[in-house]
Amino acid sequence: xxxxxxxxxxxxxxxxxxxxxxxxxxxxxxxxxxxxxxxxxxxxxxxxxxxxxxxxxxxxxxxxxxxxxxxxxxxxxxxxxxxxxxxxxxxxxxxxxxxxxxxxxxxxxxxxxxxxxxxxxxxxxxxxxxxxxxxxxxxxxxxxxxxxxxxxxxxx
Amino acid sequence: xxxxxxxxxxxxxxxxxxxxxxxxxxxxxxxxxxxxxxxxxxxxxxxxxxxxxxxxxxxxxxxxxxxxxxxxxxxxxxxxxxxxxxxxxxxxxxxxxxxxxxxxxxxxxxxxxxxxxxxxxxxxxxxxxxxxxxxxxxxxxxxxxxxxxxxxxxxx
DNA sequence: CAAAATCCTATGAAACCACTAGGATTTATC
DNA sequence: GATAAATCCTAGTGGTTTCATAGGATTTTG
Numbered sequence: 001x002x003x004x005x006x007x008x009x010x011x012x013x014x015x016x017x018x019x020x021x022x023x024x025x026x027x028x029x030x031x032x033x034x035x036x037x038x039x040x041x042x043x044x045x046x047x048x049x050x051x052x053x054x055x056x057x058x059x060x061x062x063x064x065x066x067x068x069x070x071x072x073x074x075x076x077x078x079x080x081x082x083x084x085x086x087x088x089x090x091x092x093x094x095x096x097x098x099x100x101x102x103x104x105x106x107x108x109x110x111x112x113x114x115x116x117x118x119x120x121x122x123x124x125x126x127x128x129x130x131x132x133x134x135x136x137x138x139x140x141x142x143x144x145x146x147x148x149x150x151x152x153x154x155x156x
Numbered sequence: 157x158x159x160x161x162x163x164x165x166x167x168x169x170x171x172x173x174x175x176x177x178x179x180x181x182x183x184x185x186x187x188x189x190x191x192x193x194x195x196x197x198x199x200x201x202x203x204x205x206x207x208x209x210x211x212x213x214x215x216x217x218x219x220x221x222x223x224x225x226x227x228x229x230x231x232x233x234x235x236x237x238x239x240x241x242x243x244x245x246x247x248x249x250x251x252x253x254x255x256x257x258x259x260x261x262x263x264x265x266x267x268x269x270x271x272x273x274x275x276x277x278x279x280x281x282x283x284x285x286x287x288x289x290x291x292x293x294x295x296x297x298x299x300x301x302x303x304x305x306x307x308x309x310x311x312x
Numbered sequence: 313c314a315a316a317a318t319c320c321t322a323t324g325a326a327a328c329c330a331c332t333a334g335g336a337t338t339t340a341t342c
Numbered sequence: 343g344a345t346a347a348a349t350c351c352t353a354g355t356g357g358t359t360t361c362a363t364a365g366g367a368t369t370t371t372g
Contacts, residue, residue, distance in 0.1 A: 001157070001158070001159055001160075001162070001241065001245075001275075002157070002245075002246060002247070003245060003246045003247055003271075003300065004157075004328090004329065004330085005329080005331095006266075006330080007157070008264065009202065011264055011267075012262055012264065015263065015264075016214055018284065026342065026348095027347080028347080028348060028349090029348080030347090030348085036267075036370085039331075039332085040179050040330060041331070041332060041333075042330075042332085043352095044350080045330095045331085046350090047349085047350090048350085049320075051238075056349095058349065058350085059339090059341060059342055059349085060338045060348065060349045060350075061338050061339025061347075061348060061349075062336090062338090062339055062340040062341065062345090062346060062347045062348060063250055063339085063340055063341080063347075064338085064339070064340085064347080064348050064349060065348070065349085066349090077267070080159060080368075085157065088278075089157075089158075090157060090158060090159045091158070091164065092157060097322080100314095106282055107171065107287060107292065107293070108164065108167055108168065108170055108287075110292075110293060110296040110297060111167075111233070111278075111282075111287070112159065112164075112294060113300060114278055114299055114300055114303070115159075115275055115279075117300060117303045117304075118274040118275065118278060118303070119157075119271055119274065119275065121274075121303060122267075122270055122271050122274060123271075128269070131263060131264075131267070136263065136266075137263070137266060140266040140267060140269075140270055141173060141359090143270055144266065144273060146268060146271060148273075160359090160361080161360080161361065161362095162360075165355060173338090182317095184317065184318095185317080185318080186317085195362075195363080197362070197364070198363080200318080200319080200320095201361095201362085201366080203318085203319095203333095204319085204320095214317095214318065214319090214370090215317090215318090215370085216315045216317065216318045216319080216368085216369045216370055217315095217316070217317060217318080217369055217370025217371045217372095218314090218315060218317060218369095218370065218371040218372060219315045219317080219370090219371065219372080220316075220318065220369085220370070221315075221317075221318085222318090222370080226330080248355055268352080280365065
């Protein structure tokens with residue numbers, strides 16, 4: 001039930017890239033490394049699946065680097081996470097009904113499916129642009145309060 | 157982002173126990189093993205944290221076994237899962253604000269918190285009694301359709 | 313006492329994760 | 343065309359966690 005550093009760092013990378021490449025100029029991994037605190041060598045890895053998924057574009061050679069392949073508001077957080085670690089599937093059976101070997105014993109499948117949906121719902125509701133915007137924090141904190149059933153508890 | 161067999165088997169164990177011990181008689185692990193398809197030896201392990209969390213009670217010796225320590229409608233699914241694998245925390249920082257070392261770089265904490273809340277919300281909304289009831293499947297499938305924004309798609 | 317159960321400790325195999333490393337290739341600039 | 347700066351490709355390692363089995367000690371009831 002953990003989200004590993006792979007997914008977390010990948011998201012942080014995309015946020016950093018979104019900030020640094022706003023002018024459309026390629027950004028080198030060295031610069032991203034400095035501004036995100038992720039080791040240059042590790043970034044090398046994170047970048048591969050993002051490229052395969054066409055979320056970023058690379059320009060090789062001197063003065064090369066990476067750019068977002070699409071506008072940030074067209075990149076859902078789920079796209080990023082799935083590129084990093086594959087499809088969201090808290091269990092096999094949550095995603096593939098056939099994968100449930102113990103169907104005769106086990107009534108848990110719909111529960112795992114429900115949890116899976118709740119996670120993907122969050123990830124699909126927000127885009128990279130949302131996380132880059134000024135109002136991001138306020139928006140999520142508002143959502144958090146709704147979940148809490150604690151309406152209107154100002155914290156600023 | 158996986159829910160391991162530990163948590164899944166523990167839940168299945170509790171469901172099986174709930175069914176078998178409805179009369180308040182202790183149920184042996186041998187019987188649970190047969191009816192749940194989980195190896196007797198492995199059940200031995202799953203049972204320990206459930207007992208520590210006072211979700212089940214053991215009666216040792218001949219004709220001993222386990223019983224639910226409370227009525228099933230007083231046992232939330234979250235209680236079971238947390239007993240099995242500890243607090244739900246998709247990331248450290250989602251649960252402990254201090255755990256975020258990279259706060260200066262990273263704006264992801266509220267996102268992980270939100271996902272964490274969505275998961276615990278499901279787990280706290282339902283009880284073991286819900287999963288034991290006849291209407292369980294229909295209820296969850298209804299929830300799933302709501303999430304889909306596919307209102308009223310009958311499937312029976 | 314003996315059977316049937318819980319209870320305790322250990323261990324091994326496998327998978328997964330985080331990260332490092334070396335070096336090949338590409339390409340803009342001089 | 344050489345060079346520097348970047349991407350790109352392939353390995354591999356150390357550590358942790360997880361899944362599961364096993365042996366045997368202890369408890370308690372018939």
